[in-house]
Amino acid sequence: MELSLIQKIAVFALPVIFAITLHEAAHGYVARFFGDMTAAAAGRITANPLKHIDPVGTILVPLVILLTSKLLGGGAILFGWAKPVPVNFANLRQPKKDMLWVAAAGPGINFVMAVFWALVIQLGHALGSGFATAPLMLMGAAGVFINVILMALNLIPLPPLDGGRIAVSLLPYQAAAKYARIEPYGLFILLGLMFTGILGIIMWPLISLFIGLVALVTGLDAAQLIGLIQVVLS
DSSP states (O other): OOOHHHHHHHHHHHHHHHEEEEEEHHHHHHHHHHTTOHHHHTTTTOOOGGGTTTTIIIIIIHHHHHHHHHHTTSSSOOOOOOOOOOOOGGGSSSHHHHHHHHHHHHHHHHHHHHHHHHHHHHHHHHHHTTTTTHHHHHHHHHHHHHHHHHHHHHHOOOOTSSSHHHHHHSSOOOHHHHHHGGGGGHHHHHHHHHEEEHHHHHHHHHHHHHHHHHHHHHHOHHHHHHHHHHHHOO
């Protein structure tokens, strides 16, 4: 079974939008919990995608990746981004310590959403051979895939990615200060890793690990889940 471009867009649209936007909202929610009201004051602690959508990062980039992967035969890592939620780490009660939880909230909510979409696949199974079965299972597979990709990408310990902020939080003060200086160059380093193929070498083992973990938590057969993901990527 091979999906057309329109079918791919249909199964990926909702998972991509909510994976990216709820990731950002989670940062703002946890920042508020630890004392920073910046995101709350900006109205960014919400599940409303319109508050978070970046026309380029949330729509154009994933669409271009889907289109090029379709034309070139698949295999691309689908990703995107939303408008970053403003967080003033200085406002946190314990900035260095609390930064870890604010940063981890994004990948954490992506794992929760991956589990949710895996349960959507289970719902498709429960419906048997009804007309909604295939769309639900394929959208569920797309949801699992995009969320584990965002988890894997954001956990790379490279500022300004969430993994980089987690690393800064965990390192001793002097080492953390030096490591944080990488942040202005982080995007360029990430692009370099992507264009050289190193990013894929780093991410695919993590993606496989997270897919297996989601399958374990939800009782899905890992091989079947991977098979469904291959269908939505084909």
